[in-house]
Amino acid sequence: MIPQFPVLSLIVLIPIGAAVVIWLLPKEARTAARVTAATAMGICLLLALLMYIGYNAEVNTPESDLYALANGGYAFDSDGLPNTFRFVEQYTWVEALGIQYKLGVDGISAPMVLLTALAGFTGVLISWGIEESTREFMGFFMLLVSGVFGVFVALDLFLLFFFYEFAIFPMYILIATWGWKVTREYAAMKLTLYILVGSIIALVGVLVMYFVAGDFFVQNPDLLPEGARAYSFDFEHIQLASMHGAFNVDGYAGIDGFTLAKFWFPVIFLGFGVLAGVFPFHNWSPDGHVAAPTAVSMIHAGVLMKLGAYSALRLGVQLLPEGARIHLPWIILLTLVNVVYGAFIAFRQRDFKYVIGFSSVSHMGLVSMGFATMNLTGMTGAGLQMFSHGAMTALFFACVGMVYDRAHTRDIPSLGGMARRMPLVAVAFILGGLVSMGMPGFSGFVAELPIYLGLWHGTGVSLSLGGAAALTNYYPWIAIVGAVSIVVTAAYVMRVVHLVFFGKFDENKYHLVGDVTPIDKAALIILAVALLILGVQPLVMAPMVQSSMAPIVAALGGM
Amino acid sequence: MSVPLWMYLFVAAVLFCLGVFTVLARRNAIAILMGVELMLNAVNVNLIAFWRFLTPENVIGARGGMSGQAFAVFVLIVAAAEAAVGLALIIALYRTRQSVIAEEADLMKGSALDNQTLETITWLVPLPPILAFFLISFLDANKALRERWRLINALIAITAILISWGLSIVIVIEGMGRGGEALAEHPIAIAANWYPMGAGDYFKLGVMVDPLTVVGLFFVPLTCAMIFIYSHGYMAHDERYSRFFSYIALFVGAMLTLVVADNLLLLFIGWEVMGLCSYLLIGFWAHKDYPAEANKTTNPRDAAIKAFITTRVGDVIMLLGIAYLFAEIGTLSYRTILRDANVLAMLTQESIIPGISIAGLAGLLLVAGAVGKSAQFPLHTWLPDAMEGPTPVSAMIHAATMVSAGVFMAIRMFPVMSAGFHHHGDFTAPMIALGLIGAFTALFAATMALVQNDVKGVLAYSTISQLGYMMAALGIGAYVAATFHLVTHAIFKALLFMGSGSVIHGMEHGEHHVHEHAHGRAHKWFDAQDMRNMGGLRRKMPYTFWTFLIGGLALSGFPIITSGFWSKDEIIADALHQAGEGYALGVWVFVMLVAAAFLTAFYTMRQIGMTFFGAPRTEAAKHAVESHWTMWTPLVVLAAFTLVIGFLGVHPDFPILGPLLSPAGHSAVHGLVGPAMLDEAPPLAFSLTAPLISIIVALGGLALGWYIYVVRGVKAVDQKDWVEGVLGRFIYNEVLARKYRLDDSNVGGVYKPGLYTIVFVRPTQWVAEQLVSSIMDRRIIDGFLELVARVAVQIGNFFRAWNSAVIDGVGDGVPIGIGRFAAWMRPLQSGKIQQYLLIAAISAIVIGFILVLSLAR
Secondary structure, three states, X not given: OOOOOOHHHHHHHXXXXXXXXXXXXXXXXXXXXXXXXXXXXXXXXXXHHHHHHXXXXXXXXXXXXXXXXXXXXXXXXXXXXXXXXXXXXXXXXXXHHOEEEEEXXXXXXXXXHHHHHHHHHHHHHHHHHOOOOHHHHHHHXXXXXXXXXXXXXXXXXXXXXXXXXXXXXXXXXXXHHHOOOOOHHHHHHXXXXXXXXXXXXXXXXXXXXXXHHHHHHHHOHHHOOOOOOOOOOEHHHHHHHHHOOHHHOOOHHHXXXXXXXXXXXXXXHHHHHOOOOOOOOOOHHHHHHHHOOHHHHHHHHHHHHHHHHHHHHHHHHOOOHHHHHHHHHHHHHHHHHHHHHHHHHHHOOOEHHHHHHHHHHHHHHHXXXXXXXXXXXXXXXXXXXXXXXXXXXXXXXXXXXXXXXXXXXXXHHHOOOHHHHOHHHHHHHHHHHHHHOOOOOOHHHHHHHHHHHHHHHOOOOOOEEOOOEEOOOOHHHHHHHHHXXXXXXXXXXXXXXXXXXXXOOOOOOOOOOOOOOHHHHHHHHHHHHHHHHHHHXXXXXXXXXXXXXXXXXHHHOXX | OOOXXXXXXXXXXXXXXXXXXXXXXXXXXXXXXXXXXXXXXXXXXXXXXXXXXXXXXXXOOOOOOOOHHHHHHHHHHHHHHHHHHHHHHHHHHHHHHOOOEOOOOOOOOXXXXXXXXXHHHHHHOOHHHHHHHHHHHHHHHOHHHHHHXXXXXXXXXXXXXXXXXXXXXXXXXXXXXXXXXHHHHOOEEEEEEEEEEEOOEEEEEEEEEOXXXXXXXXXXXXHHHHHHHHHHHHOOOOOOHHHHHHHHHHHHHHHHHHHHEOEHHHHHHHHHHHHHHHHHHHHHHOOOOOOHHHOOOOOHHHHHHXXXXXXXXXXXXXXXXXXXXXXXXXXXXXXXHHOOHHHHHHHOOEOOOOOOEHHHHHHHHHHHHHHHHOOOOOOOOHHHHHHHOOXXXXXXXXXXXXXXXXXXXXXXXXXXXXXXXXXXXXXXXXXXXXXXXXXXXXXXXXHHHOOOOEHHHHHHHHHHHHHHHHHHHHHOOOHHHHHHHHHHHXXXXXXXXXXXXXXXXXXXXXXXXXXXXXXXXXXXXXXXXXXXXXOOHHHHOHHHHHHHHHHHHHHHOOOOOOHHHHHHHHHHHHHHHHHHOOOHHHHHHHHHHHHHHHHHHHHHHHHHHHHHOOOOOOHHHHOOOOOOHHHHHHHHHHHHHHHHHHHHHOOOOOOOHHHHHOXXXXXXXXXXXXXXXXXXXOOOOOOOHHHHHHHHHHHHHHHHHHHHHHHHOOOOOOOOOHHHHHHOHHHHHHHHOOHHHOOOEXXXXXXXXXXXXXXXXXXXXXXXXXXXXXXXXXXXXXXXXXXXXXXXHHHHHHHHHHHHHHHHHHHHHHHHHHHHHXXXXXXXXXXXXXXXXXXXXXXXXXXXXXXXXXXXX
16 A cells, blocks of 8 residues: 555644643643643544545445445445555564554544544633643543544454543543532443443444454365454454454354344443433533533544444444344344433433533434434434534533533523624534524434435334344334424423523623623634535535545445 | 595595506506506505595604695606506517507416516515615614615615515416416426535426416515515614615515525525514514513513424424425425426325325325414414514514415425325325315414414414415315415405504604603503503594504405405305315314304404493503504505405306406406416306305304494493403403413413423423433443443552552562572671671581481482
């Protein structure tokens, strides 16, 4: 391969470099720390945008493989794998174990990288006002973002886990140190434990896949790509084993009718699902969101939850399609609970930030629900929803943070009339609310509508548990019950908008509340514009997501 | 001034009708132009006639007396400009076609504009108001410009709507020229890729002009343009004047998008954005609170949320219907779904619910959307509350356009709703739903309108009732009648609402005047909208009175001269026909609608009587004045349309008027809308029974109302209402004024929660707050976690104990044991030789003893 500009490595490493530089600065150099962080994130955003545009350009080039994939064709690389990864960089790391430093993006992760860059950049802008240990905050924030970038671009399972844990450690410190004083230690611990336990369970599943795939290649050396080791953590390597049916061998663990895929899929999917907030493993998330400082909430709800969904898709659904077919039809019930239940809870929260926290639980349920439709429409919707929800939640938390910083309370009934003092925040929040309730013209609509359409389509996969007990196609009913959440979402958004931004402004209590700074405004506008562009013109993202979802859907045997 | 007013009006009416006839006859291009001139001159005569009412004393903001002649000159200038344009067009036409005779020049068949131009014009229609929204929002955000640019902002919005109106007129004329049949089969359409659906398929969004679009483009921009102009006067003193214009501009953009959409999704997009604008505009005066003595059950904030959420219930069900249709057909394009016999036949297969076809299920879901948007029972409660918004909003959104959108969508999707219906009483499930709900709502809302004292309240309930007529008409398959009534109602109801706004304005001015001249008196809550406080406004506000009268008569269905008569009569004729065929649904619809028609005529006359006739009952009414000309000019225009638009739908066999107005063997409305559906409804044979019933009912209701509220009149503010005397206190106060107990109500300061509040709102809050949040999430899930944590802690404690006892016991035990042993041994090392020797001796004896024993074995 022609050596190319290592754009992905730069995206991952620049924040780490920035963190080192920031920590080398003198303690008083607050502004320098901020500027360094903002510059680093700005460069990352620019690179991510270039990468995104490059990928998208190829999706829209009629001769390319990606164009074929996005338009119903099928394109393989030399090994017979779908040719979706671009900007690939590969170096051997630990040869004896088959671990490499391999990065690359496809149509699912490219929007996620862009989202991370957006949330990271705006997060630094929002955190401009942090005066308490600014240097340390910015440094850890850079590490966090770097870890998140790493997960999205890693094409080696070991590397993926490495970055996954790498992201969690600064998260703990950021919440426990700069978080909301009342609950920060509790929330940080709760969050870390939940996520670690989930990821360790998933790690076991991944190790099993590593060994089984290795054994498979030892037995079938002719299938092994030239010059490759049998045992390797390379994603595409394991994917190849999966394609050749290594995980579908009957009699797994000595039980008839059992395969590795059937056994380990729920473990891996739910293990990562913890981070995606799948019911009933969602409770870390509202507490965590609330306790975290604003910028961390933005990354946390905006991007980190997608990390779970993304990993569940990549390692669960994509590598174990056989298991997905069996298990997603019941997991969808969990996601349905997420969607409806999160919306209901959000409706009755008194704490402004908890409303958004639970709304995230509800909306992330839609992502998993989209995966569970197992058809192209629904899964593309889920991919778009990951981006849409990320930008939307980041916007929401930014607004909440701005109100809290000025009014020093998040108690909804005691706020009121904030639109008078910070009109742009009100507009931004309402805009986020419209996205959240699926208002046409905003990204929420183009993401949620395909998910519901996908549900109506039902799944092309026959819903059967163990062959004998065939189920009727109940997916449309899920759509009907799930639609309740749309009404409830509208209700809670309206409630918050009315109580916090409209209504009476208490001049005595909030006389110190003023408008937000131009830097804050810039952050809000960047996020809002992203939501609008996707809503008005989904062609900027949908074909890209579709090009990479198509092979997954094909592997699932769906439509 | 010796010529009496009615003579002016008569001459104007004759001129106007002549002009309309000439245009409708469409014989010759020059004649058409002259017809338009005649209509303009009729307006001119009216302006001159009314100028004497315009004196500085009774016109707000009139500087030095705005004279009618000034307007006449203005209209003349406009007419001259327009005549020049018209002549130019005719010359151009003559050059290309060598004739100006309509048929020879092929004016009506061939097209003056090619399709490409028309496509461009079509997608341009919704654009100006949307751009205006962004532009005004941008300008309004700047504090420095906000005050200075007030008028400019309004002008931007008004110009935008006028451009849209102009573009729409081009399309309407072109569409009328091509005729319904041609347009239905070959609509003007253009679409672009919007969302990939896999396998190289794209979901397309686009615009289309078919007969229904022409209808929509006829009445939407017309009413909206009038309302924009009116808003300038109505909102003149509002702090957020510019913001108001930006919202209504966005609203109109969304409505026009909905009208020109070529698929259900784009329709839904427009639909939702309208819902949002409705929410913003109902809550426009969100800071307003009423004192307790106002006995209100709502305020703008709550009303806005209620409207949004209630309609959204319908919207979500409708979205499910859209998703279902899409899942079954794979497209949402009107042309594929609605004009393909194979697709429609496929839709008659049984759905996932036994006994209902796919089309039936999808249709029922879509009906729910229409029910929400058009405020039909049981989702009607939001509309009366929506009257909290400024009156232009009520006129535009809650009478003329947005609530019509529900009916418009139902007409659009009628082929789906009626798939399997063959005009022989085999009504499909959605049609039965429409018929039952519509007819019931028509009467149900009319009864509540009887007891309203709020001038806008009457109109709100009458809107619900009239929309019920359209729904019911669709239910029995009379889609042409429904469309016709949609248009006439939009125009006269916009007129009525704006008239009531003018009345409110006048009353507020009167109250302001009274207040200013009565210093020291405690300011009491005064309801400028309460009709009991009015009376005698006829003489104070002549424009408002005459136009309101025309609108009111149209609403009542006053025979021949009002459009309401023609459209309502057509629905009743269809219902009578269906009833005559012996179909139960037909009988139901007929009975309910006729009863509702009587009540409508009565309550309209009650409203007119209480408002305009008799003597002023309060000081405020005594000092009420006519509104600014920007407010009454739109009223005059809409009143003119109200009078003539009905002639487009006269049955060709109607005595005298039929042959005159519908020479082609069908009325203009039938010619345009009839072929819009693939399965065209057979034309109805004319019978005199239906018009006679309509006339008797309308005149009967009007006469009764006239006798009670004009001849006998209401003498005092607190006089008991005649209706209360007839119906009895219980029905009047406890049933009707309490809105059948469905909705929250407040009668005489006694608040009672409605059924919906008790059954839906409170349990939802309880479930969210108690069940889900407190019990499920906090107690069960977090409780379980805490249990796990406690178990973990207990396990930890156990291990700690185990650790210290066993592991540490061993680990620490060894050195401690050694230490202890050493301590125990320490006395041995005493340093005393004798002791050592003793021990050595004892040891030697013991060892010796053991040795002896072992050797002995």
